[in-house]
Amino acid sequence: MKRVLITGANRGLGLELTRQYLERGDQVFAATRQPAEATDLQALQAQHGDQLVLVGLDITSSASLTAAYQTVADRTDRLDILINNAGILPGHPGSDIGADSDTQHLGQLRYEEAMQVLGTNAVGPLLVTQQFLPLLRAAHRARIVSLSSGLGSLELKASGTHYHYSASKAAMNMYMRTVAAEAGHYGIISVMIDPGWMRTAMGGEGASLPPADSARGIIRLTDQLHAEENGSFLTWQGKSVPW
Template sequence: MKRILITGANRGLGLELTRQYLERGDTVFAATRQPDSATDLHQLHTQYADHLHLIQLDVTNEASIEAARQVVAGATESLDILINNAGIFPGAGPEDPAKQNLGGLTAATALTFLNVNAVGPLLVAQAFLELLKAANKARIISLSSGQGSLTWKASGEPYHYSASKAALNMYMRALAAEVGTYGVISVLVDPGWVQTRMGGDTAALPPADSARGIVRLTDQLHAEENGSFVTWQGQPVPW
């Protein structure tokens, strides 16, 4: 049985990852900014009350991250997997800034995306590192995007989203160099174009397929893959 912390677990891919880990008998700490209103998580909790813990966590708030760490540390002595899933995309939700095209760019919007998509995951990984180090061969999985690949980038918008994912890639590449000395494996994963509120209804990939691939990939990681950037199917993504 694995102990897993998933950020942004209340919807989309985070919710599907939570469901699949619960179905196989793992314990999941499902983190979301507003757990009281996370209807789907509460429904899962009625079925998996002994294995699902709802955690309040805002990845942009350091006090919230520390409070979440204390709650998780009070429930377990170690974490096997951290999945940095929480993120925003232009206009994907009512709270997600939409201005991403040239002529409408602002510094405030840029910082919002960087805080949520790049800095937040790094601070979460830092806060939970001691719990990860206490496990055997723990993994940090940070969900990136092909939009964050300099090689693949061939369009203008979304400027801030793409830059935030490129920043996430650098943060987690740097993190991997350090945590690898503790036996922790940190990788970046492009989950594909998924049928979620972020990906839209026209996306090609059902959340269940992407989640299944990420779960399989996480289980099969080896130390030499630390610091890599791959697709949900395990194929290399160019930086």
């Protein structure tokens, strides 16, 4: 049985990853900002009991990170897998930035919005990883999976939209590739994964990929990671993504 921590576990891909890990018998620590309002997670907890632990976590708050770590450490002495899934896309659920900001063309950009997106999508995963590093080091060949995006690829970027989101994913890639270089000394493998354009509240109804398929691919890929893949940027199908 693996011990798995998933951030942003209350909806979309995070919820599907939680469900699939539970179904195969792993223990999941499902982190979300408001566990009391996470009705889907509560339903899963009623079904799976102590196999699922709900964890209150705001990844932009140092006090919340400390409290979340204590909640998890009280239940387990190790973490085999950390999935940095929590993130925001301006104009979509989970973001306090208005719907008029989702195009983000020149002339509409604001400093406060940039800091919010960068703080959540880039700095947040780094600090989550730092906070839970002792539990990851205690496991045998732990994995850190940070969900990125093709929009974070400098080589592939060709549109004049999503300034903050694209930059935040590129920054997260650099943070987590740096983590890979350091954490690799402890036998930890850290990768960035593009989960694809999924049919979720964030991805929209126009997306063709069901989150269940992406989650299944991510879990399979995580299980099969080798040391030489540490620091890689991959699709959910295991193909390399250009930096």
